[in-house]
Amino acid sequence: MNEQPGQTEQRKGRIQLLGLLDLRDVKSVEELRHIEQISLVGAVLLSDDFQGSIASIPMDRVGAIVKVPAGSRVNHIAGTMQAGGGLLEQPAADGSDILLVTGELLITSPFRSVAYRQVIVTGQMFIPRESESVLAPHVTQTSGLIVPCDHRNPRMFFGQGRFGKLFFEMMKDPVTLILFGEYVFEADVTPELLREKTSEILLLGMIRAEDQKLVPALQALTTLQQGAILPASGPGDGLNDWFGRH
Structure with missing residues (x-):
């Protein structure tokens, strides 16, 4: 509201x-x-x-x-939104000249121009890596995160959950995992399967690996980490730890 x-x-x-x-x-x-x-x-x-x-x-x-600036019009994006690069390339219908992102905005395709005079980010904005230089001149204020990433097959998760072998085997193409919360990677996920099916991991929370050998692979694939990647002491370990502290 x-x-x-x-x-x-x-x-x-x-x-x-x-x-x-x-x-x-x-x-x-x-x-x-x-x-x-x-x-x-x-x-x-x-x-x-x-x-x-x-x-x-x-x-x-x-x-x-x-x-x-006095008299400016603001397009405010709150909550969670996924959109193609056209969101930034095309002027807003109401003539807004400032884009304000206070929630989570995932741009799923490259953009070659920005129609807004200013972009202000206090939440999290995920953009295609090749568009980073296009956006940069328009960013006038940020107290949040602007994260360049592999945009080709992003999956965004909130809360808590588990990833097992079957999840990764169902991925036709390598996936970019954007994780908010706490997640367990089950023991049947091997480093080889993770590397084959994951482009990168963006972590804002916690990952626990049931197989300790998976921890280095998780760390290597994680390009943004705000939280922790740890071995689990047993199945289901720590699922509520992160939420109990936040």
Whole structure:
């Protein structure tokens, strides 16, 4: 849910549980004096002519403070989205000149141009490796991740789960695994099978391997690691460990 411009003066006390809090209509921190706290908000959007410091308002678990030029239009992508390169090449229907990514955006085909004047990423954006230089000049702010990767057969997983021999044997072409959460690679997955069926692994969480010999292969194929790759002490070990800490 997004906070709409012009509504902030009607809110008093606490503002919470919003994907995006849009304060572009607010010109100074004095106009926010009635707000006691901002909490559990993915991003706060401000105009670059905002006067004062929003940091004077108590905040709890606020993702990012983003300033954009006054009068600009913003295309906001929250949640999880997969799209081809045309999403970046073609202008937005509403004329937006800024792309703001606060969720997870996976671009599944190369792009040769970017129709947006600015790209701002506070979440995670996965793009084809060959398009990295095309996107770079348009990125004006980032507190998240922009990850170039093999786009040809991506699979994105959230939560927790297990990968066994049959999963990889069902893959017709090598797969790029994008893993958010905690996953167990079962003992019947060999280093040779993993190497044959996996282009790369992007890990934001934890992997546990039931066969300790698989750990070096997992590490070698992982091009982004925010978390850990560890041997499991037994079948099913550690499936809830990562979620218990996050």
